[in-house]
Amino acid sequence: MRIALLVAVSALVAGCSGGAGGPADGTGSPSATGTSSATTPTPTSSRTTTPSPAASGSPRPGAAIADVIGWIEAATPADVAGYHAMTRGGEKTDLGDDVAFTTAGAETNCVTNRHRDGALACLVKLADPPARPAGIETAWKPNWVDFTGPTVDVGSPHGDPGPFRDGTGAELPVGRSLAFGDYRCRADAAGLFCVDYAHQTAVALSARGVVPFGCLQKAAPPADIGLRFSC
Secondary structure, eight states: OHHHHHHHHHHHHHHHHHHTTOOTTSOSOTTHHHHHHTOOOOOOOOOOOOOOHHHHOSOOTTOOHHHHHHHHHTSEEOOGGGGSEEEETTEEEEOTTOOEEEOGGGSEEEEEEGGGTTEEEEEEOOSSOOOOOTTOOSOEEEEEEEEOSSEEEEEEEOSSOGGGTTOBOEEOOTTEEEEETTEEEEEETTEEEEEETTTTEEEEEETTEEEEETTOEEEOOOTTOSEEEEO
């Protein structure tokens, strides 16, 4: 009787020790869960592609003219009919076929200059404008930019406001473009970008400076010009 009782107790203890602490899935491997959580993630591909100018932001210095044009044209077009006037002191002046516009914060104020065959003239709030050349005694406008297509002049003498006498045009919002004559301009947080289709040149205007594209290269300026880019 005592032997039978000992056998029964031994069997009961063995059964309990076999079920306690075992895996719930019955695999018999208590380390299965730990191994799964430590598995090294599969590495992703390190290959990168060069984004297009439209995807990576505004064109950088040295960008191909085709990329600059494509980026400018990717903006939503604005109706040029809203940019044929300038306003000064609440008085609005109709410009006829000429075009005038400004960028956000009036950082850049542009108008087609009827005195220069409709070439684009802009006043830019340059942080570091070119210095007045020696010998220039008349009023000097270091932030005056003339973009004719084959040339860009920065800084020139002007005794009167010229095409800016009537004030400023309507604002061209960021992300919008404006087409007029041979030009198309796009306003961007990085500045104003304008292309001259006839000469396949472009320029970027911002407080940081003037950046040329296409065949435009820095050239020796005339005696009365601060800085010139020319094809």
